[in-house]
Amino acid sequence: VTVGQCASYPSFPPGFKFGVATAAYQVEGAWNVSDKGVSIWDKITHDKSHLILDGSSGDVACDSYHLWKRDLEMLTELGVHFYRISLSWPRLLPTGHPNHISEDGKRYYNELIDALLEKGIEPAVTIYHWDMPQHLQDLGGWTNPLIADWLLAYARVVFTLFADRVKIWITINEPVMICDLGYGLGKHAPMLMTPNDIGSYMCNKNLLIAHAKVYRLYDEKFRPKYHGMISIVNHLAWLEAFTDDDSYMTYLAMQNTAGRYSHPIYSKEGGWPPEVERIVAINSERQGYPRSRLPAFTRQEIELVRGTFDFFGLNHYTSRAIRTLDPSEKRGALSFFGDGEYNYTITERPGWTVAGNGWLIPYPEGFRYLLKWIKQEYGDVKILVTENGYSTEAVNYIHDDDRLKYHKDYINQMLLAIKEDGVNVIGYTAWSLMDNFEWTDGYKAKFGLYEVNFTDPRRTRTPRKSAKFYAELIKHQRFIEIDSGTSSALYAL
Ligand code: PNW
Numbered sequence: 001v002t003v004g005q006c007a008s009y010p011s012f013p014p015g016f017k018f019g020v021a022t023a024a025y026q027v028e029g030a031w032n033v034s035d036k037g038v039s040i041w042d043k044i045t046h047d048k049s050h051l052i053l054d055g056s057s058g059d060v061a062c063d064s065y066h067l068w069k070r071d072l073e074m075l076t077e078l079g080v081h082f083y084r085i086s087l088s089w090p091r092l093l094p095t096g097h098p099n100h101i102s103e104d105g106k107r108y109y110n111e112l113i114d115a116l117l118e119k120g121i122e123p124a125v126t127i128y129h130w131d132m133p134q135h136l137q138d139l140g141g142w143t144n145p146l147i148a149d150w151l152l153a154y155a156r157v158v159f160t161l162f163a164d165r166v167k168i169w170i171t172i173n174e175p176v177m178i179c180d181l182g183y184g185l186g187k188h189a190p191m192l193m194t195p196n197d198i199g200s201y202m203c204n205k206n207l208l209i210a211h212a213k214v215y216r217l218y219d220e221k222f223r224p225k226y227h228g229m230i231s232i233v234n235h236l237a238w239l240e241a242f243t244d245d246d247s248y249m250t251y252l253a254m255q256n257t258a259g260r261y262s263h264p265i266y267s268k269e270g271g272w273p274p275e276v277e278r279i280v281a282i283n284s285e286r287q288g289y290p291r292s293r294l295p296a297f298t299r300q301e302i303e304l305v306r307g308t309f310d311f312f313g314l315n316h317y318t319s320r321a322i323r324t325l326d327p328s329e330k331r332g333a334l335s336f337f338g339d340g341e342y343n344y345t346i347t348e349r350p351g352w353t354v355a356g357n358g359w360l361i362p363y364p365e366g367f368r369y370l371l372k373w374i375k376q377e378y379g380d381v382k383i384l385v386t387e388n389g390y391s392t393e394a395v396n397y398i399h400d401d402d403r404l405k406y407h408k409d410y411i412n413q414m415l416l417a418i419k420e421d422g423v424n425v426i427g428y429t430a431w432s433l434m435d436n437f438e439w440t441d442g443y444k445a446k447f448g449l450y451e452v453n454f455t456d457p458r459r460t461r462t463p464r465k466s467a468k469f470y471a472e473l474i475k476h477q478r479f480i481e482i483d484s485g486t487s488s489a490l491y492a493l
Contacts, residue, residue: 011478013418017122017427018474020075020449021084021387023129023173025058026436028088030065034104037090039131040141040189041439051191054442061437062452063459068112070461074433074450075121078467079474082122082168084386084429085112086129089154096133098153106161113165124168124386124429126233127155127214130178130188130439137190142203143183148210155214159222167228169218170313170386171211174235175261179203188439198293201280205295208264208305215308233313233386234261238366238373242323242347249344250322252276254373256342262312264297266378270306271297279342311426312374315387318359319366320346355402356393357438357445364409371417371425382426385414389431391438391445397464398451404466412479430470434461 025041032038045057064071075083089096092105116123128151132141136150155171163169172178181188183199192199211232218230236258241250252275255263259273271277272294281292297305325343348354352361367388374383390406407430417423435448443454449467453460473479 012415015426016477017081018470019080019082019084019122019124019427019429020078020433020470021124021429021431022062022064022071022433022436023086023126024088024091025061025086025129025131026432026438027062027064027071027434028091029058029060029063031057031059033065035094035100035102036088036105037094037096038134039088039090040134040137041131042090043134043137044189044191048191052440052442053444056437056442058437060459062434062461065108067459069115071433072115072119072121074461074463074467075116076119077463078433078449078471080121081474082124082427082429083116083433084124084126084168084170086126086131086173087158088131089128090131090133093133093154093157096136096150096154098157101157109162113162117165122168123166124170125158125162125166126170126173127151127158128171129173132189141183141190142178142206143199145206145209147206148213151210152213152217155217159218163218163222163226163228167226168384169228169230171214171230171232172207173233173386174315175204175207175211175232176235176257179207196284196287196293201294204260205297208261209301211265212305212308216304219308229310231309231311231313231384232261232265233315234258235315235317236262236370236374237317238319238363238370239322239346240319240366240369242321242349246322246324246344249324249342252279252342253322253344253346259377262378264302264305265307265309266312266381267306268379270302309381311382311384312378313384313386314370314374315431316367316370316385317388317390317431318361319352319363320361321349323347355391357391357441360391362390362406362409364406364413367410368413368417368421371414371423372421375421375423380422380424382424384426385428387429387431389447391441391447393444393446396451397446398462400464400466403449403464404469407466407470411473415479 031042041058045052049055087109092102094100094102113123177188180200182190183192183203184194184197186193215230239250239253241247255273255276260276263273264270277294280294284292322344325345348361354361388410390403392400414425418425430449432447434450435446435452438445449470450461450463
């Protein structure tokens with residue numbers, strides 16, 4: 001039995017939901033139709049295309065703005081219960097502000113949402129998945145505390161337009177990528193590099209306040225009428241100690257990468273993870289700053305943010321090992337999170353292999369450990385896995401046994417976490433429905449269950465073997481042996 005222990009626990013809990021995800025900038029294209037405004041990703045890809053691996057942009061992407069009916073067919077073929085999309089802020093509000101709501105933007109999302117519901121597919125909608133209106137970026141974006149009110153005003157429009165039909169809401173996708181990569185390390189739009197994580201931390205705090213205000217708006221004004229659920233989505237890598245001696249640094253690394261965005265929301269006491277707060281304060285003082293680079297929360301702000309969740313939205317792809325640094329040593333190449341002042345390095349273990357895009361190391365057991373960690377750290381919260389997936393690079397790559405194995409092994413570990421560890425996972429989302437614009441990797445990293453031909457003006461989509469596997473899994477709501485060779489007919493193309 002190649003799927004290991006899941007053979008004894010083949011079926012998913014009743015009501016468990018499966019979905020797939022995309023994001024507006026990565027699939028829609030139509031970057032300048034009608035009155036759509038310019039986003040920070042439009043701007044970066046146009047002005048600084050050398051920062052994108054293949055010099056590409058999301059100008060056309062999968063052209064889902066025009067081809068969403070084809071996407072709908074694919075979703076029906078897969079039999080998913082929900083489809084996670086994001087809304088483009090500048091498509092709906094071209095200036096970033098609600099002084100002008102785009103009729104075209106409204107029409108596009110209304111048609112898509114209605115069509116999904118007609119097919120019995122639930123829309124799960126992310127309000128902010130990285131495409132900040134450039135107008136607001138010019139005023140500081142996530143480093144301007146007013147961003148909380150700008151996001152709130154946008155969210156009010158969104159809820160007013162769509163909350164009658166959308167019942168699963170996500171405020172913001174992956175703050176750690178927005179803040180640490182966007183405002184500290186300069187690897188995502190707006191590509192700011194700030195010394196000593198100053199920008200990352202400003203963004204971190206403002207973003208949590210913004211999320212909390214949007215959560216509370218929904219909770220107070222829309223939930224009573226529409227009864228949906230809403231949370232934030234965090235990206236968590238599983239980090240484990242390289243040797244037993246590294247367990248404190250591993251704890252710290254987990255608090256720095258995961259805790260800085262989760263502790264203020266999910267912990268009983270709220271606020272920054274204490275150990276992170278303590279160390280950044282000490283370092284800041286040593287470096288001659290008048291106050292901690294990690295901006296303090298007031299008592300009121302702590303209370304505003306604490307408890308603003310209906311579930312834990314989890315994006316998970318990969319794991320790393322944490323090793324304590326010798327004072328003379330440099331950080332490893334794989335430390336992609338802002339960790340400027342900590343005495344650890346992020347590394348890989350012997351035997352781990354890195355997938356196509358350079359950062360994704362598959363380690364299925366890490367998924368189970370992480371799910372358990374979330375439960376230990378934040379209590380018995382409902383967890384919705386909002387992304388999980390694997391990237392390849394080849395074109396015309398239909399028999400994607402490696403991606404199929406990745407999803408199979410990760411879902412297997414998730415099932416073990418549910419059945420053996422009692423973790424309350426309520427759904428799983430594969431990233432992604434189809435190949436798309438993978439940020440700074442352009443079209444080189446392909447995460448799709450469906451392949452997209454980006455040289456074809458019609459952007460033809462073709463199901464991969466992994467799509468057939470996922471469809472079978474959803475159909476039977478139980479794990480099926482697939483490696484036995486003879487019984488693989490179901491998955492043959
Ligand atoms: C997520 N990492 O980003 C995003 O939510 C998606 O938009 C994206 O396409 C997908 O995962 C695949 O990358 C990530 O460095 C970016 O570990 C970077 C990392 C993980 C996720």
